[in-house]
Amino acid sequence: MARRSAETTQTALVTGASSGIGAALAQRFARAGFNLVLVARSTPPLQALADALAAEHGIRAWAVAADLSQPGAAHRLAAAMKRARRPIDVLVNNAGVLEHGRFVDMPAKRHGELIGLNVGALTDLVAHFVPGMVARGHGRVLNVASIAAFQPVPMLATYAATKAYVLSLTESLAEELADSGVSVTALCPGITATPMLSRARQASHELERLPGFVVGSVDDVADEGFEACMNGDVIRVPGTLNQAAMLAGRATPKWLLRRVSGALVRGLRR
Numbered sequence: 001m002a003r004r005s006a007e008t009t010q011t012a013l014v015t016g017a018s019s020g021i022g023a024a025l026a027q028r029f030a031r032a033g034f035n036l037v038l039v040a041r042s043t044p045p046l047q048a049l050a051d052a053l054a055a056e057h058g059i060r061a062w063a064v065a066a067d068l069s070q071p072g073a074a075h076r077l078a079a080a081m082k083r084a085r086r087p088i089d090v091l092v093n094n095a096g097v098l099e100h101g102r103f104v105d106m107p108a109k110r111h112g113e114l115i116g117l118n119v120g121a122l123t124d125l126v127a128h129f130v131p132g133m134v135a136r137g138h139g140r141v142l143n144v145a146s147i148a149a150f151q152p153v154p155m156l157a158t159y160a161a162t163k164a165y166v167l168s169l170t171e172s173l174a175e176e177l178a179d180s181g182v183s184v185t186a187l188c189p190g191i192t193a194t195p196m197l198s199r200a201r202q203a204s205h206e207l208e209r210l211p212g213f214v215v216g217s218v219d220d221v222a223d224e225g226f227e228a229c230m231n232g233d234v235i236r237v238p239g240t241l242n243q244a245a246m247l248a249g250r251a252t253p254k255w256l257l258r259r260v261s262g263a264l265v266r267g268l269r270r
Contacts, residue, residue: 013037013081013088015068015125016095018045021144021189024222025092026053026061032226034090036061039068039077062086068095069117074124087136090229091129093122094144096162103157111158118162123169130173130182137181142229143170147190147237163188167235174234183232187225190238 012029016022018040026036030053040046043065050061064080066073081088096118099110126141133139146160149167153160170186177184221238228236 009035010089011035011037011086012090012092013039013129014092014094015039015121016144018042018049021218021221021225022092022094023049024218025094025142025225028222028226029090029092030054030057030059030061032230033057033059035059037064037081037086037088038062039064039066040095041065041067068121068125069113074121074128077125078128087132088129089133089138090140090142091125091133092142092144092229093125093166094142095121096144098156098159100155100159102155106158114158114162118159119165122166126169126173130177133182134177134180139182140229140232141170141173141182141184142225143184143186144225145170145186145188147188149186149188171234183229185225185229185233186235187221187228188235188237189221189225 012026012034014022014026014029014036017026017036017038022040026038026049030036036050036053036059038046038050038061043063046063046065050063053059054061064077066077068074068077097114099106099114103111122143126143130139130141133141143166145166146163148156148160149163151160167186167188170184174184224236224238
């Protein structure tokens with residue numbers, strides 16, 4: 001059993017925690033001695049992860065099954081934490097969904113689902129949990145965005161737009177809350193080896209052709225996200241290649257970014 005740190009009295013709530021970046025972040029917070037509230041739709045893998053992390057790291061871990069895409073889910077989750085007298089010191093907004101393909105080929109309902117979870121649920125969770133952090137004078141928020149937040153991405157138009165929202169919200173709140181004791185961080189990974197990527201690859205010939213060197217490690221992303229959150233960094237982009245893409249995205253005129261992105265997508269489709 002790992003030795004518990006002085007931070008064991010604090011609790012981190014991690015959404016989308018059953019696999020991928022969420023599970024890796026849960027592991028990283030547990031290793032640092034945080035108690036955990038793990039949230040996802042699938043109960044069996046979530047409970048298994050909670051049990052394993054509690055046994056390995058000597059922390060307390062609770063599995064909470066919740067579909068955050070449903071109206072009122074964030075309110076019900078916050079109310080449950082209040083009833084349990086379990087204040088949340090770190091909110092990790094990792095739950096999200098990706099859909100790759102032409103905008104016009106996707107049903108309107110699917111676009112709404114992406115926006116509902118990636119934007120609506122994240123905003124609701126921040127709105128429900130951050131006021132308590134401000135009242136207590138301490139807290140941290142880690143919003144998992146994407147390198148796609150920095151530039152237009154054809155074939156990922158709605159997804160990229162939702163992540164641009166997450167980045168903008170994070171930067172705005174980080175400034176608003178600068179003197180409150182609450183930090184807000186955006187983790188902006190590039191393409192990462194997660195189950196979500198595997199599902200997208202199965203549905204897309206373009207993604208199947210991605211070279212291996214552009215796909216990052218989920219553990220490396222989680223390590224950087226944890227470090228950035230604890231440091232109170234506003235933006236963290238893991239990986240040298242992704243950092244270069246981010247800098248290019250912020251420095252290049254938007255019209256040129258659109259042309260380059262379009263050319264890359266057309267090249268992959270040939």
